Amino acid sequence: MKYLSIAFVLLLGYLPLRAQDTTRVQTTAPADTSINAPSNADDLLAELADSSADAQELLPKKILFTQRAFWGPKGLLRVTNLAPLTPEGREKELKIRRTMLVSHQVLGFATVAGFVVQGILGSRLYNAKGRDYIRIKEQHATTATIINYTYGAxxxxxxxxxxxxxxxxTRRGFSSIQxxxxxxxxxxxxxxxxxxxxxxVDENANLKPYHRAAAFTTFASFAAAIVIIKF
Known part of the structure; x- marks a missing residue:
């Protein structure tokens, strides 16, 4: 009976200990499932990077600052959404580019013709006197204005x-475009x-040779630039 009482006391002490251990195991923190979050974030950043790279590939890396002001990724036409930077939009822009460059050539030849007329008038003006000088000078000034407009356009x-x-x-070597x-x-x-x-020139007649030299230099270099692109 004595031993039975001792065994019963030990059993009562053992049960609370088991209950305490069980509670400790159950309160253990669950496994962290947020380990996939960095991977998802990396995937999102990768997609954004790919989208940015695709947009950048629609434009060449080097473009003129005047083109960048209108057609660059942050150009005026992009910001105002008049010309979104998309593959479809770039196809339309290439058609616009072709039209503008053809017009560039046409106006270039018209400007060359104006230079020829201006050269003839200038030569006559140097030897003209009296009313002929006034008339030719007016024609010379009018032609100069027209040339300035066509040249600027x-x-x-x-x-x-x-x-x-x-x-x-990348194309190496000297090209006609360069x-x-x-x-x-x-x-x-x-x-x-x-x-x-x-x-x-009217104030200082000694500047006439320099004026003529500058005019002929302009005509020769402009005509050569137009002919090189055309042929």
Missing amino acids: TALLSLTAPPKLPTSS LHKYLAVAHLAGMVATNILARR
Whole structure:
């Protein structure tokens, strides 16, 4: 009976201990299932990066700052949503580009013709006197105004045309396009010099040879730039 009492006491002490252990096991924190969150975030960032890369591939990496102002990723036409940067939109832009560049060539030839007329009038003006001088000078001034407008329009059509599609291959060596750009710098400088000297010739007759040299330089470089692109 004594041993039975001792066994009963030990049993009563053992049950609370088991209950305490069971409670401790049940309160253990559940497994963290948020380990997949970083992976989902990485996938989302990857998708955004891919979308950004796709948008960037619609435009060449290097474009003129005048083109970027209108047609760049943050250009005026993109911000106002007039020309969204999409594959379908780029197809329409290429058609616009072609139309603008064809107009650029047409106005270029018209400007060349104006330069020829201006050269003839200028040569006659140097030897004219009296009423003939006044009449030819007025014709010369009118032709100069027309040339300035057509020249400016020709330049704007090229500078603001939508950019071409990006190309994966890089073309090495000297090309007609590069020569066209170099000649553009030459005839632009000549055009500015010709207009400045034209306003000072009446005040200083000694500037006539420089005015003529600037005019012929402008004509030669501009005509060469147009012919190179056409042929």
